[in-house]
Amino acid sequence: MNIYQDQTFDEERALYGERGAQVIACRFDGPADGESALKESRDVEVRDSYFNLRYPFWHDHNLRIQNCEMTDLCRAALWYSEGVRISDSRLHGIKALRECADVRIENSDILSTEFGWSVRNITMKNTSASSEYFMMRSEHLTFDHVTMKGKYSFQYITDSVFTNCEFDTKDAFWHARNVLVKDSVIKGEYLAWYSENVTFENCTIIGTQPLCYCKGLKLINCRMIDTDLAFEKSEVTASITTSVDSIKNPKSGVIQVPKVTEIIMDDPEAKGQIIIKKTAICA
Numbered sequence: 001m002n003i004y005q006d007q008t009f010d011e012e013r014a015l016y017g018e019r020g021a022q023v024i025a026c027r028f029d030g031p032a033d034g035e036s037a038l039k040e041s042r043d044v045e046v047r048d049s050y051f052n053l054r055y056p057f058w059h060d061h062n063l064r065i066q067n068c069e070m071t072d073l074c075r076a077a078l079w080y081s082e083g084v085r086i087s088d089s090r091l092h093g094i095k096a097l098r099e100c101a102d103v104r105i106e107n108s109d110i111l112s113t114e115f116g117w118s119v120r121n122i123t124m125k126n127t128s129a130s131s132e133y134f135m136m137r138s139e140h141l142t143f144d145h146v147t148m149k150g151k152y153s154f155q156y157i158t159d160s161v162f163t164n165c166e167f168d169t170k171d172a173f174w175h176a177r178n179v180l181v182k183d184s185v186i187k188g189e190y191l192a193w194y195s196e197n198v199t200f201e202n203c204t205i206i207g208t209q210p211l212c213y214c215k216g217l218k219l220i221n222c223r224m225i226d227t228d229l230a231f232e233k234s235e236v237t238a239s240i241t242t243s244v245d246s247i248k249n250p251k252s253g254v255i256q257v258p259k260v261t262e263i264i265m266d267d268p269e270a271k272g273q274i275i276i277k278k279t280a281i282c283a
Contacts, residue, residue, distance in 0.1 A: 001020045001021065001022060002018060002021040002022070003021070003022045003024065004021065004022070004023045004026055005022075005023075005024040005026065006024070006025050006026065007026050007027075008026065008027040008028075008029065008030060009026065009027070009028050009030070009034075009037060010028070010029060010030025010031060010032040010033065010034055010053065011034040012034035012035055012036065013034065013035070013036050013037065013039060014028065014034060014037045014038075015037055015038050015041065016036065016037075016038070016039050016040060016041070017040045017041060018038060018041040018044055019041070019042050019043060020042075020043045020044070021041070021043075021044050022044075022045050022046075022047075023038075023044065023045070023046040023047070023049055024046075024047050024048060024049070025047070025048045025049060026049045026050075027049065027050045027052070028049070028051045028052060028053050028056060028074075029050065029051075029052035030053075033053065034053060035053060035055045036054075036055045036056070036058060037051075037053060037056040038056050038057055038060060039055070039057075039058045039059060039060070040058070040059045040060070041060045041061075041063070042060065042061045042062055043061070043062045044062070044063055044064070045066075046064065046065045046066070046068055047065075047066045047068070048066070048067050048068065049068045049069075050069050050071075051068065051069065051070045051071065051074040051077065052071045052073050052074055053073065053074060054073070054075050055075070055076050055077070055079070056070075056074065056077055056078075057077055057078045057079075057081055057084075058078075058079045058080055058081065059079075059080045060078075060081040061081065061082050061083055062082075062083040063078075063083065063084045063085070064085050065084070065085070065086045065087070065089055066086075066087050066088055066089065067087070067088045067089060068089045068090075069089065069092070070089070070090065070091050070093050070096065071092055071093060072092050072093055072094070072111075073093065074092070074093040074096075075093045075094045075095060075096075076094070076095045076096070076098070077091065077093050077096045077097070078096060078097045078098070078100055079095075079098045079099055079100070080098075080099050080100065081100045082100065082101045082102050083101075083102050084100060084103045084104070085103075085104045086104070086105045086106070086108055087105075087106045087107055087108065088106075088107045089108045089109075090109045090111075091108060091109070091110045091111070091112055091115075092109075092110075092111040092112060093112060094112055094113050094114060095112065095113070095114045095115070095117075096110065096112040096115050096116075097115055097116045097117075097119060097122075098114075098116070098117045098118060099117070099118050099119070100119050100120075100122075101119070101121055102120075102121050103119060103121070103122040103123070104123045104124075104125075105122070105123070105124045105125070106124075106125045106126055106127065107125075107126045107127065108127045109127070109128050110127065110128065110129035110130065110131060111129075111130045111131075112129075112130075112131055113131055113132045113133065113150075114132065114133050114136075115129065115131045115133075115135070116131075116134060116135040116136070116138055117133070117135075117136050117138065118136075118137045118138060119135065119138040119139075119141075120138070120139050121139075122135075122138065122141050122142070123141075123142045123143075124141070124142075124143045124144075124146050125143070125144045125145060125146070126144075126145045126146075127145075127146050127147075128146070128148070129146065129147070129149070129150070130148075130149050130150055131148065131150045131153065132150050132151045132152055132153075133151075133153070133155065134148060134150055134152075134153035134154065134169070135153060135154050135157055136152075136154075136155045136156055136157075137155070137156045137157070138160075139157065139158045139159050139160070140159050140160065141154075141157060141160035141161070141162070142160070142161050143161070143162045143163070143165055144162075144163050144164055144165070145163075145164045146162070146165045146166075147165065147166045147167075148165070148166070148167045148168070148169055149167075149169065150168075151169060151170050152169075152171045152172075152174075153167065153171075153173075154172050154173045154176055154179075155171070155172075155173070155174045155175060155176070156174070156175045156176065157173070157176050157177075158176070158177045158178055158179075159177070159178045159179075160176075160178075160179050160180075161179075161180045161181075161182075162179070162182070162184055163181075163182045163183055164182075164183050164184060165181070165184040165185075166184065166185045167184070167185070167186045167187065167188070168187045168188060169186075169187075170189040170207075171188070171189070171190050172186060172188055172191055172192065173191060173192035173198060174192065174193050174194055174195065175193075175194045175195060175196075176192060176195045177195065177196045177197055178196070178197045179197070179198045179199070180198075180199050180201065181198070181199070181200045181201070182200075182201045182203070183202045183203070184200075184203050184204075185203065185204045185206070186200075186203060186204070186205050186206070187206040187207055188206075188207045189207050189208050189209065190207075190209050190210070190212070191205060191207060191210035191211055192210065192211050192214060192217075193211075193212050193213050193214070194213045194214070195214050195215075195217065196214070196215045196216055197215070197216040198214065198216070198217055198218075199217075199218040199219075199220065200218070200220070200222050201218075201219075201220040201221065202220065202221050202222065203219075203222045203223070204222070204223040204224075204225065205219075205222060205224050205225070206224075206225045206226055206227070207226060207227065208226070208227070208228055208229065209227075209228065209229045209230070209232070210224070210227050210230050210231075211230055211234055211236065212229075212230075212231065212232040212233055212234055213232070213233045214231075214234040214235065214236060215235050217234050217235060217236040217237070217253075218236070218237050218238070219236070219237075219238035219239060219240060220239055221239055221241060222238070222239070222240055222241065223240070223241055223242045224240055224242055224243075224244050225242065226245065227244055227245055228245035228262075229246055229247075229248045229264075230244055230245075230247050230248065231248065231249075231250040231255065232248045232249050232250070233249060233250075233251050233267075233270075234250055234251055234253075234272075235250075235251050235252045235253055236250055236251075236252075236254075236255060236272065237253045237254055237255075238253070238254070238255045238256065238257070239256045240255065240256065240257040240258070241258065242257075242258070243257070243258060243260065243261065244259070244260050244261070245260075245261050245262065246260065246261060246262035246263070246264060247260055247262075247263055247264070247274055248264040248265075249264060249265060249267040249269075249272075250270060250271075250272025250274070251269065251270060251271065251272060252271050252272050253272050253273070254272070254273045254275060255272060255274045255275065256275045256277045257274065257275070257277065258277055258278060259276065260274065260276070
C-alpha cells in the first residue's frame with residue numbers, strides 16, 4: 001500500500017491509477033494547475049485533505065473520502081465513479097457528482113450547482129446542500145435528514161425515498177416517478193408538476209400552485225400553507241389537515257380537506273371530488 005502524507009501535488013495526474021493507496025493530510029494545489037489527480041484509481045482512502053484543482057476523482061472504484069475540502073475551483077470532482085463513501089466533507093465545486101453509482105454521503109456540506117446528475121443508488125444523511133438542478137435524472141435516492149436550498153431540484157428522478165428532510169426549492173420533483181416523501185417540509189413554487197406516482201406522507205407543503213398535471217398523486221395527512229391553485233389537471237387522492245387557499249380543476253380523484261377558501265371548477269374535464277371534512281384539524 002502506498003501512503004502519501006503531508007504532501008502537496010499540483011502536477012497533471014499526480015496519483016493516476018493508484019491501487020490500495022492512503023492519502024492523508026495532503027494538498028492538491030499549486031502553480032502547475034494539474035488536473036485529474038486520482039483518475040482511474042481503485043481502493044483509495046483519502047483523509048483530511050484539500051482539493052483546489054479540477055477533476056480529481058474520475059473513473060474511480062471503491063473510494064473513501066473523509067474530512068476533506070473541495071473548493072469552488074475543484075470543479076467536476078467526482079464523475080463516472082462507483083462505490084464512493086464521503087463523510088464530514090465540504091463539496092463546494094460546480095458539478096461535483098455525475099454519472100456515479102453506489103454513493104453514500106454523510107455529515108457533509110454541498111455547495112455545488114448541477115450536483116448529482118444521472119447518479120444511481122445514492123444514500124445521503126445528515127447533510128446540507130445549496131444547489132440548482134440538484135440530483136437531476138438520478139434514480140434510487142435514499143435521503144434522511146437532508147436540508148436543501150436552491151432551484152429546480154430532483155427533476156426527472158425515479159424510485160426514491162426522502163424522510164425527515166427540509167427543502168426550500170422551486171420547481172422541485174418535476175417529472176419525478178415513483179417517489180415517497182415522508183415527515184418532511186417542502187417549500188417552494190410549482191411543486192412536482194408532471195410527476196407520476198409521487199406520495200407525500202405527514203409532510204408540510206408551502207407555496208403557490210403545487211401539484212399540477214400529476215398522475216397517481218397521493219397526499220396522506222399533509223399540511224398545506226399558502227397553497228393556491230393547487231392540483232390543477234391532477235389525478236389525486238389527498239387527505240389534508242389544514243385549510244387550502246384554492247383548489248383548481250383536479251382532473252380526478254378525491255381531495256379531503258377541512259376548509260378551502262376558493263374552489264375553481266371551470267373546466268368540464270375536471271372530475272375530481274373535493275370533500276370538506278369538518279372533523280379534520282384546521283390551521
